[in-house]
Amino acid sequence: MNWLPGESDKELDDEIRFHLEMETEKNRAAGMTDSEARRAALRAFGGVRRVQEEVRDLRPTRFIETLLRDVAYAWRTLRRSPAYAMTTIFTLALAVGVCTAMVTFVEAALFRPLPYAGLSRIMTIWETNFAAGEEKLEVSPANFLDWQRLASAFESLALAAPHGVDIPRGDRVISVGAGRISIDYFRTLGVAPIAGRTFEPDDYAPGAEPRVILSETFWRETYGGNRALVGRTIELDAKPTVVLGVVPDGLDASATFEVYMPLTLYPGEKASRTGHWMYAAGRLRQGVTVEGARRDMDRVARIIARENPATNEVLGVRLIPLREELLGRTERLLVALGGASVCLLLLACANIAALTLARGAARRRELAIRATLGARPGRIVRQLATESALLNLIAGIGAYAVAVGIIYQVSANTPEGLRRMHDVHPGAFTIGILLVFTLFATALSGILPAMRLVRSGLAKDLESSRRDTGLTGSEARLQGVLVVAQISIALLLLASAGLLIRSLQKLTANDLGFDPQNVATIQMYLYDLHPDAKERSEFVRTSLDAIRALPGVTGSGATSALPFNPATAARDDFEIVGRPERPGESRTIRTTAVTPGYFETMRVPLLAGRTFEESDRDTSRRVAIINQTAARRFWSGDSPVGSMIRVGIMGPPLEWTIVGVVNDTRESDYAKEPGPEVYVPVAQGGTRVGGLNYVARSPAPAALLDAMQVKIWELTPSQSIVEAELMERLVSRSLQAQRFALMVITGFGTVALLLASTGLFGLLTYMAARRRSEMGIRMALGATPGRIERLFVRRGLILASIGITAGLALSFLFTRVLATLLYQTSPFDSVAITSVVVMTAAVTLLASWIPARRIASLQPGTVLRID
Amino acid sequence: MPPARSTDILQGTLDVLILKTLSLGENHGWGIAQRIQLVSRDVLQVNQGSLYPALYRLEQQGWISSSWSSSENNRRAKYYGLTTKGKRQLEVETDRWRRFAEAVDLVLAIQ
Numbered sequence: 012m013n014w015l016p017g018e019s020d021k022e023l024d025d026e027i028r029f030h031l032e033m034e035t036e037k038n039r040a041a042g043m044t045d046s047e048a049r050r051a052a053l054r055a056f057g058g059v060r061r062v063q064e065e066v067r068d069l070r071p072t073r074f075i076e077t078l079l080r081d082v083a084y085a086w087r088t089l090r091r092s093p094a095y096a097m098t099t100i101f102t103l104a105l106a107v108g109v110c111t112a113m114v115t116f117v118e119a120a121l122f123r124p125l126p127y128a129g130l131s132r133i134m135t136i137w138e139t140n141f142a143a144g145e146e147k148l149e150v151s152p153a154n155f156l157d158w159q160r161l162a163s164a165f166e167s168l169a170l171a172a173p174h175g176v177d178i179p180r181g182d183r184v185i186s187v188g189a190g191r192i193s194i195d196y197f198r199t200l201g202v203a204p205i206a207g208r209t210f211e212p213d214d215y216a217p218g219a220e221p222r223v224i225l226s227e228t229f230w231r232e233t234y235g236g237n238r239a240l241v242g243r244t245i246e247l248d249a250k251p252t253v254v255l256g257v258v259p260d261g262l263d264a265s266a267t268f269e270v271y272m273p274l275t276l277y278p279g280e281k282a283s284r285t286g287h288w289m290y291a292a293g294r295l296r297q298g299v300t301v302e303g304a305r306r307d308m309d310r311v312a313r314i315i316a317r318e319n320p321a322t323n324e325v326l327g328v329r330l331i332p333l334r335e336e337l338l339g340r341t342e343r344l345l346v347a348l349g350g351a352s353v354c355l356l357l358l359a360c361a362n363i364a365a366l367t368l369a370r371g372a373a374r375r376r377e378l379a380i381r382a383t384l385g386a387r388p389g390r391i392v393r394q395l396a397t398e399s400a401l402l403n404l405i406a407g408i409g410a411y412a413v414a415v416g417i418i419y420q421v422s423a424n425t426p427e428g429l430r431r432m433h434d435v436h437p438g439a440f441t442i443g444i445l446l447v448f449t450l451f452a453t454a455l456s457g458i459l460p461a462m463r464l465v466r467s468g469l470a471k472d473l474e475s476s477r478r479d480t481g482l483t484g485s486e487a488r489l490q491g492v493l494v495v496a497q498i499s500i501a502l503l504l505l506a507s508a509g510l511l512i513r514s515l516q517k518l519t520a521n522d523l524g525f526d527p528q529n530v531a532t533i534q535m536y537l538y539d540l541h542p543d544a545k546e547r548s549e550f551v552r553t554s555l556d557a558i559r560a561l562p563g564v565t566g567s568g569a570t571s572a573l574p575f576n577p578a579t580a581a582r583d584d585f586e587i588v589g590r591p592e593r594p595g596e597s598r599t600i601r602t603t604a605v606t607p608g609y610f611e612t613m614r615v616p617l618l619a620g621r622t623f624e625e626s627d628r629d630t631s632r633r634v635a636i637i638n639q640t641a642a643r644r645f646w647s648g649d650s651p652v653g654s655m656i657r658v659g660i661m662g663p664p665l666e667w668t669i670v671g672v673v674n675d676t677r678e679s680d681y682a683k684e685p686g687p688e689v690y691v692p693v694a695q696g697g698t699r700v701g702g703l704n705y706v707a708r709s710p711a712p713a714a715l716l717d718a719m720q721v722k723i724w725e726l727t728p729s730q731s732i733v734e735a736e737l738m739e740r741l742v743s744r745s746l747q748a749q750r751f752a753l754m755v756i757t758g759f760g761t762v763a764l765l766l767a768s769t770g771l772f773g774l775l776t777y778m779a780a781r782r783r784s785e786m787g788i789r790m791a792l793g794a795t796p797g798r799i800e801r802l803f804v805r806r807g808l809i810l811a812s813i814g815i816t817a818g819l820a821l822s823f824l825f826t827r828v829l830a831t832l833l834y835q836t837s838p839f840d841s842v843a844i845t846s847v848v849v850m851t852a853a854v855t856l857l858a859s860w861i862p863a864r865r866i867a868s869l870q871p872g873t874v875l876r877i878d
Numbered sequence: 879m880p881p882a883r884s885t886d887i888l889q890g891t892l893d894v895l896i897l898k899t900l901s902l903g904e905n906h907g908w909g910i911a912q913r914i915q916l917v918s919r920d921v922l923q924v925n926q927g928s929l930y931p932a933l934y935r936l937e938q939q940g941w942i943s944s945s946w947s948s949s950e951n952n953r954r955a956k957y958y959g960l961t962t963k964g965k966r967q968l969e970v971e972t973d974r975w976r977r978f979a980e981a982v983d984l985v986l987a988i989q
Contacts, residue, residue: 023930026907026956029949030926033908036951057927065931069938 023066027059060384081397088398095370096402099363102766103406103452106352106359108413109759111445113345113352115418118440120341120431125334126259128201129294133333134304136168136291142325143599143686149287152280154315154323158291161311164304165293169199172274172289175536175702176248177731180233186536186731187229190268190290191275197258199294200333207241207256214255214273221252222273229269230257248539284322285584285599286659292333305330322584341432343831344752350828351504351759356448358500362766363456365493367399369777371460392461399457407449414441425751487778491810494770498814499821501763502851506822507829508757509843514836515749523742524676524685525574526614530738531715532573533723534704540727545629548694550726551606551703552625557722559608563709568609569693572601573704574676575741576734585658585689587645588666600641601678601688602658604696610636610673612708613738618642620652620671627692634692635667638675641687658689667691680745682834702733712737752832764851767814768858775807775859779866786866796867803866807859815851819844892932894971897960900942901968904959906949907933933958941967 031052038048053059070076089096127133136158138148155170162168171190178187190196197209205227214222223245225234234240244251247270258271280286295304308328316323371378378391386394415437425432541547551569559567585600607623609615618639627634635656642651651669658664667689675685693703705723709715716735723730743750779786786799826838836843899905899913910933911926936942941964949955960968 022956025954027930029906029953029955030908030911032953034926037912055926057925059927062927062930065928066934069931069934 020063020067023063027056027062031056031059064387064390077393078397081394082401084394085398085401089402092370095366098366099399099402099456100406100409102359102362103403103449103456104409104413105762106356107406107410107445107448107452109417110352110356110448111410111414111441112417112421113349114444114448115414115437115441116421116432116435117345117349118444119435120345121338123431125337126202127333128203130201130334131332132166132295132297132299133200134165134293134295134301134330135333135336136293136308137329137331138287139327139329140325140599141327144684145599145686147329147331148326150289150291151284151287152276152289153282153284154326155289155291156276156281157315157318158293158308158311158328161314162293162307164295164299164307166296167195167199168291168293169193169196170274170289170291171196171268172280173268174272175733176270176272177536177539178233178270179246186733187269188267189270189272191272193274196271196292199292201294202258204256204258206238207254209256209258210271210273215275217275219273221247221250222255223247223252224256224258224271225254226269226271227257227260284319293330301330301332338431340748343828344748347507347752347828347832348755350825351507351756354500354504355759355763356452357455358497358763358766360452360455361493361496361500362770363452364460365490365497365770365773367457367460368490368493369773371395392458395461396453396458399461400453403449403453403457406452407445410449411437411442411445414445487774487781490770490774490777494767494774494810495814495817497763497767497770498811498851498855499816499818501760501767502815502818502847503821503825504756504760504763505847505851506818506844507826508753508760509847510826510829510833510836510838510840511749511753511756513840513843514833515746515753517836518681518746518749518834521677521681522674523574523681524615524674527575527738527742529710529712530613530706530708531712531719531735532576532704532706532738532741533716533719533735534573534576534702534733535723535730536702536733537730538702540730548629551693554723554726555606555608555705557726558705558707558719561707561709561715561718561722563711564715565708566608566612567705567707568612569606569703569705570609571604571693571696571703573706573738573741574613575679575738575745576704583659585656585664588655588657599687600637600658601686603688603690604693605690606693609706612706613676615676616674618672618674619650620669622671622673623690623692628694631695633665633667633695634670636671636673636690637669638673638685638688638690640675640685641689642672644687656689706738712739749832749834764854768854771807771810771855772858772862774810775803775862776865778806779803779862783866783869787869790869800860800863800867803863804856804859807855807863811852811855811859814855815848818851819848891975892928893936894968894975896929896932896936896958897941897964897968897971900958900960901965904957906955906957908955910958936964939967940964 031049034052034055035045035048038051039045043051056062067076136150138150138154139146140148150170152170152172155168159168170193172192174189174191175186176189178185192210194210194212194215197204204224207224209224210222213219225240230236230240240254241256242254244253246252293304295301299307308330312323312326312328316326381391381394382388418435418437418441422432422435537547537550541550555567555569558564583600583602605623607625607627610617610622619642620636622636623634635658637651645651646654651672654669655666656669657666673690675688677683677685705719707715707719716737720732720735723732786794790796790799822844823839830838895914896910899910899917902913905913907929908926911929933942933944937944937958941961942958943961944956944958946954946956
């Protein structure tokens with residue numbers, strides 16, 4: 012940088028030289044000796060360097076000039092200490108990258124506007140059954156019609172019935188999730204179509220030609236986003252259907268609808284108060300609060316119960332704001348993970364600050380010399396800040412790479428239940444937030460230690476002619492504080508991880524009631540290709556036989572409701588023939604149709620009676636099997652085998668004789684306790700058993716997945732398959748959110764403990780180095796190595812126990828955030844907390860013991876000679 | 879930073895002293911320092927070094943100009959001279975200083 016400033020530098024130098032020569036000459040003329048004259052001249056002038064600096068500071072180009080010089084100097088300094096530079100860059104890149112990615116997710120998932128107008132006024136509406144402990148039941152249509160009649164809190168109410176339809180895609184027919192929706196559906200949700208229009212009263216007129224509305228993704232994936240499709244006809248369930256419009260994705264809180272069709276309730280549906288399978292939503296009137304709406308719906312529920320005591324005595328209504336229903340889970344997970352990442356960033360900053368301080372201590376002499384040569388304190392802080400800014404800039408670039416990597420990895424692998432985490436891309440926001448975090452880290456990890464170093468008085472250092480390069484007392488104290496902070500943050504993260512592990516252990520210790528290993532499953536809708544019940548059950552039997560004949564297959568069966576596949580569950584009221592309902596008793600039961608071989612294939616233990624056999628046909632006596640909970644709840648101790656019940660299995664109520672009792676199986680996740688369930692044979696199961704899940708057991712289930720589909724297509728080439736998945740994977744999918752949180756927080760916690768113990772190790776090593784001569788003297792005077800060792804270990808343990816105590820306090824304050832992710836685990840779980848404390852204590856003990864051991868094992872003579 | 883603060887106090891005074899000195903004729907830095915000391919009968923001990931930042935500043939303001947030429951003892955020296963702008967500034971500064979001194983006198987004269 013010697014172009015322009017260099018010229019005027021030389022001019023100033025010449026001018027000052029001239030001045031000094033003149034002054035010296037004058038002094039000589041006054042009778043001083045040569046050297047006296049020169050010294051007097053310099054004294055009168057004041058500091059030459061200082062004057063030069065001051066003049067230079069006045070130049071307009073000064074700022075950039077200094078900056079460039081500082082950067083060049085910083086670059087050289089950092090190249091001389093690559094270990095420090097690499098550690099800092101690596102740590103910050105990681106921590107800032109993680110935080111940036113997390114905030115990008117928070118923004119994308121929680122802060123971007125959803126496609127609903129007036130979202131805060133939209134409620135999802137559910138039923139509850141307090142007798143059966145059901146807190147969130149789907150809605151039965153007759154109850155919904157009464158809400159429409161009686162409720163005053165809502166501007167509009169909407170109903171959707173899930174349904175499957177077949178649509179040709181390429182040379183295959185695929186089955187897609189469809190919603191039959193009431194006319195107010197899109198108005199209630201406040202959603203406008205992207206193309207075309209939504210349903211109008213004409214579309215609901217009896218005899219209207221079939222019409223459909225597509226969701227955006229389905230429209231793009233299947234039809235390439237072709238706008239000309241609107242108004243044209245596509246084939247739906249083998250019927251020509253007019254496409255009316257396209258609406259945004261993800262409108263449905265509970266089911267995934269890819270296409271929408273008009274909902275006209277059948278007479279049977281209109282009267283049903285016992286089948287809970289539809290979804291409802293409502294838009295609150297202007298000025299009505301959520302609480303007000305809850306009170307209103309409680310009132311409505313009581314009126315309905317009074318009018319229909321038989322069915323509605325035990326039913327209530329539950330409102331969940333749509334935003335909570337959509338984003339609640341994501342929000343809770345992101346809050347926990349975001350908190351953990353901020354902890355990690357703070358910890359990384361503390362670590363770098365400690366490193367910078369330690370390094371500053373080692374550079375004390377260099378800095379002191381610069382200060383004596385005329386560098387003002389502000390100038391030195393600026394130099395140190397430049398160094399850390401340069402480091403942070405490089406770290407920032409690394410952090411961007413880390414953030415982008417995490418964003419793509421996570422959004423590709425997020426559990427499905429977490430909305431709006433899937434389509435996240437780094438953008439301007441990511442870069443902005445990265446800059447914020449980088450500046451924050453620079454301030455915390457670079458500038459603060461620099462100011463601290465300078466304020467502690469650089470000039471004194473040179474005067475005191477200290478030889479050692481260790482930490483001063485106050486720096487050691489500050490380092491101690493940093494180490495304590497690190498240990499406490501590490502403990503907080505580890506405690507969170509510990510709680511999640513405990514919770515997961517408790518969850519997976521729950522008996523599933525069946526053996527998911529080595530089971531392959533495929534899900535199909537058979538109704539449309541096999542509308543005749545008799546022909547359909549014949550097809551089921553032959554196809555299951557064909558699958559059983561595949562190599563390696565030890566069993567096969569089918570069920571209308573597969574565990575851990577909640578979309579297929581059905582529920583209805585039932586009666587026990589000859590025994591009237593006791594008051595307060597809720598005879599609601601999950602209804603499932605299965606084939607012979609299902610219980611054997613899934614290894615569901617039979618507890619009494621028998622399982623289904625091929626001889627249980629539509630012509631023979633109707634038989635049913637109940638689960639243990641149903642037996643316990645409704646027969647309390649008596650054997651239910653031989654009793655008759657009356658229940659509709661996807662059809663009108665019929666009478667069934669109970670022939671067996673099987674173990675409970677978990678419905679949809681590990682946490683939820685199984686409710687009462689009744690099984691009937693598919694062959695006897697009414698007219699509408701359409702959706703079936705085939706299961707087959709084999710030592711090589713992955714290969715079986717493909718083989719099963721091929722077998723089905725051999726029998727019916729146009730059969731669509733909704734899903735083909737290993738049972739084990741369906742089960743583990745239910746734990747994805749917990750596993751995901753656990754993985755991230757455990758990772759952070761481990762890194763945190765590592766950083767904290769390195770910090771402690773470093774601090775004690777410095778202290779040991781500083782007190783070497785003292786230790787040497789002590790040893791020479793007869794202190795045993797054990798004593799010296801204990802001295803340092805005690806110091807480490809004091810810091811560790813302060814850190815652990817602070818960490819425990821933090822845990823008690825913050826692990827509450829995790830409560831919603833935990834299962835039967837209190838945030839104060841003693842096993843988790845104790846083991847984390849023990850682990851932290853052990854690691855910190857090791858971190859203090861090693862440096863202590865090292866100093867204690869030195870020979871006193873050696874120690875003293877080094878100085 | 880105590881030294882910086884004391885030059886701050888000196889600044890205005892030093893500026894007017896330099897301008898006044900240069901109004902008597904071109905001079906170099908050392909010459910200015912000697913002259914101030916001499917004329918003030920050694921009462922004003924200018925910290926010689928602080929002269930140079932002040933000279934630089936005055937030149938930046940356009941009140942003085944500089945050129946290199948040879949000195950009385952045949953050395954190359956940087957000579958400063960008052961510009962027209964500088965002359966006007968000297969009047970303003972002198973006026974201001976007088977009023978300031980009078981005001982201080984008045985205050986000190988209070989019985």
